[in-house]
Amino acid sequence: MPRGTVSSSATSPSTPELSRDAYDVELHRLQVELVKLQEWVKATGAKVVVVFEGRDGAGKGGTINRITEHLNPRVVSVVALPTPTGREQGQWYFQRYVAHLPATGEIVLFDRSWYNRAGVERVMGFCTDAEYELFLAQCPTFEHLLLEAGILLRKYWFSVSDDEQERRFEDRLRDPLKRWKLSPVDLEARRRWVEFSKAKDAMFAATDTDEAPWIVVPSDSKRHARLNCIAHLLSTVPYVDVFEPSIDLPERQRDDGYERPAPSTMRYVPDHVASMLEG
Numbered sequence: 001m002p003r004g005t006v007s008s009s010a011t012s013p014s015t016p017e018l019s020r021d022a023y024d025v026e027l028h029r030l031q032v033e034l035v036k037l038q039e040w041v042k043a044t045g046a047k048v049v050v051v052f053e054g055r056d057g058a059g060k061g062g063t064i065n066r067i068t069e070h071l072n073p074r075v076v077s078v079v080a081l082p083t084p085t086g087r088e089q090g091q092w093y094f095q096r097y098v099a100h101l102p103a104t105g106e107i108v109l110f111d112r113s114w115y116n117r118a119g120v121e122r123v124m125g126f127c128t129d130a131e132y133e134l135f136l137a138q139c140p141t142f143e144h145l146l147l148e149a150g151i152l153l154r155k156y157w158f159s160v161s162d163d164e165q166e167r168r169f170e171d172r173l174r175d176p177l178k179r180w181k182l183s184p185v186d187l188e189a190r191r192r193w194v195e196f197s198k199a200k201d202a203m204f205a206a207t208d209t210d211e212a213p214w215i216v217v218p219s220d221s222k223r224h225a226r227l228n229c230i231a232h233l234l235s236t237v238p239y240v241d242v243f244e245p246s247i248d249l250p251e252r253q254r255d256d257g258y259e260r261p262a263p264s265t266m267r268y269v270p271d272h273v274a275s276m277l278e279g
Contacts, residue, residue, distance in 0.1 A: 015224065030234065034067060034230065034234070036239060036240075036241050039241075039242050040241075041107055042075055048151070050109045052113075053158070055189070057160060057168040059219040063225060064078055064111055068109070076107040077106070093114070093138075094114055097114045117132060123199050136206040140207055152236075155213070156229055157204075159216050
């Protein structure tokens, strides 16, 4: 099977769930390829931008985590911008995103991006109609300029059904480790499901171009979505393996009589595990 190849239809509702073992094996294989991609980007000075968009709970964050899990944060960074400051609100809309674009030899993953204006800002009334229309008109040109500057741009839309999103929201409500993921805006967005659908359709109509297309990732199955997205990303970048064939560890320096300070002079973290075992 060619590296990173997936069909355009991705996962149909009838596709059986991949077993955990099969998922783990394939994820490891793809993560090895991601490391090769990272090293190729460093070696060639390539610049890569990957945009992740979709409804709340669609699985963007989990996919980003699997992509970055074994990568160098000095090469691969994740950008998830907060609400714009007063000064940023007075800037050209794309300006604060430009500041986070990659330099040579870098990959930037946008966990939500400039498309906030076409989604949450539009539906929640955080921008004016004029600002929204200007965004739709300027966005294809903005992305054309990125491509013209040599940036490899990829855009993924994670598509989750309303039933599955509801299940994930309920899971977040029950799990104290996930409850922080449900913001007031997320809850209001759930109420406005149809409005967000219309906004997404309008966004695709204006910004799904031949040179910067939207790629839809069906994400009712998190395992399938992660593997399909990573495999597709790898298939779209012409990287090659630039690893050295082998690395020899250098001989460690001789101690020449050096003596370490006594352990009694150090401050150690309390042995929490020992107290657990005693209990």
